[in-house]
Amino acid sequence: MSESPVQVIRKATWVGSVANVGLAIVKxxxxxxxGSQALVADGVHSFSDLVTDTAILIGSRYWTAPADKNHPYGHGRFETLTNIFIGMLLAAVGLGIGWDSLQALGQPPSATPGLLAFAAAVVSIVVKEGLYRWTLVQAKRINSRALHANAWHHRTDALSSLPVAVAVIVNYLVPDLHYLDQVAALLVTAMILKAAVEILWPALLELTEAEADSQIETKIQQYAADDPDICEVHAIRSRRTGSTILLDFHLLVDPAMSVDQAHTISENFKSHILVKLDEVVDVIIHIEPYTCAERVINPCCDDHSCD
Structure with missing residues (x-):
């Protein structure tokens, strides 16, 4: 029996949580x-993953729920809010690490990080990169943007450990370059903030009802052109709600058709779209006659047929 989306989300999140606890404690x-400030900062980053894991475990109970009377369009925006929380938390952690690193910049270290610190950083890189790849596969399986965001949270942890490893080994070989540890911590900050923006921006666009996908209109027009019963499609609008897309547009048919024929054409076209576009979960089609008053794309003429 195949796993449900909620089961996939919970499994991926729990696996990541256990790994995050272990890595955070070690780092x-x-x-x-x-005495490696960069490694401590990296460990704090790993602990921040636990908060996002908790947000996903709680949020997934709501955004996977079916539509109801109070939420006729579904609960997808709970996933959007979860992504915003993850992005804001990442930004806060990044700014905190950056501030501590700036304050410590130029100050002599209490000790020179050794090979143990280097080994911890390398282990973190390997484990977190593996978690990123595995979680990304799970996110694609169920088309979950929140799980995708969490996968990238794992990737930022792996990437942030890379400058830490370099700084530690260089500092070990050349102790006079002790400032590299603080520089590495600042690089970690930059990576974390970049990931925060990449998670926050799409979620904020969604809340402002931005277009879901710039390629959707082109695809719909192509599908319509391939259907001989459809004369024209226009006023295509799309909006995202969590990991799904809602779509509506006007569909023009031969005015001589019966209402039943036009309805059948629109239902068949809707089914075709739902099969072709995985993220689209609902399509509202406004049927119009192919007349001069209703045409938008094609120029008007006396001929009311599609040809």
């Missing part, structure tokens, strides 16, 4: 022991 502990 913070080794960072304190060896």
């Amino acid at each position: 913070i502990g080794v960072g304190k022991l060896t």
Whole structure:
């Protein structure tokens, strides 16, 4: 029996949570022991993943729920709010790490990070990159933007450990370059903030009812051109709600058709769209006669036929 979207989300999130706890404890502990501020910052980043994991575990109970009387369009915006929370948390963590790094910049370290710190950073890179790839596969399986955002949270943790590893090994070989540890922590900050923006921006666009996909209109027009019963399609609008897209447009047919024939054409076209576009979950079609008063794309003429 195949797993439901909620089961996939929970499994991926719990696996990530266990890994995050272990890595955070190791990196913070080794960072304190060896005097690596960059490794401590990286460990705090790992702990921040636990908060986003909790948000996803709670939020997934709501955004996967079916439409009801109070939410006729479904609960997808709960996923949007979860993404905003993840993005804002990442930004806050990044700014906090950056501030601490700037304050420590130029100050002599209490100790020179050794090979133990380097080993901890390398382990983090390997584990988090593996988590990123696996979680991304799970996100694509169920088309979950929140799980996709969490996958990238894993990737930022892997990437942020890379400058830490470089700084630690260089600092170990050349102790006079102790400032590299603080520089690496600032690089971690930049990576975290970049990931925060990439998660926040699409979610904010969704809340402002921005177009869901710039390619949707082109695809709909192509599908309509391939259907001999459809004369014209215009006023195509799309909006995103979580990981799904809602679509509506005007469809023009031969005015000599009966209402029943026009309805059948629109229902067949709707089914075709739902099969072709995985993210689209609902389509509202406004049927109009192909007359001079209703045409938008094609120029008007005396001939009311589609040819």
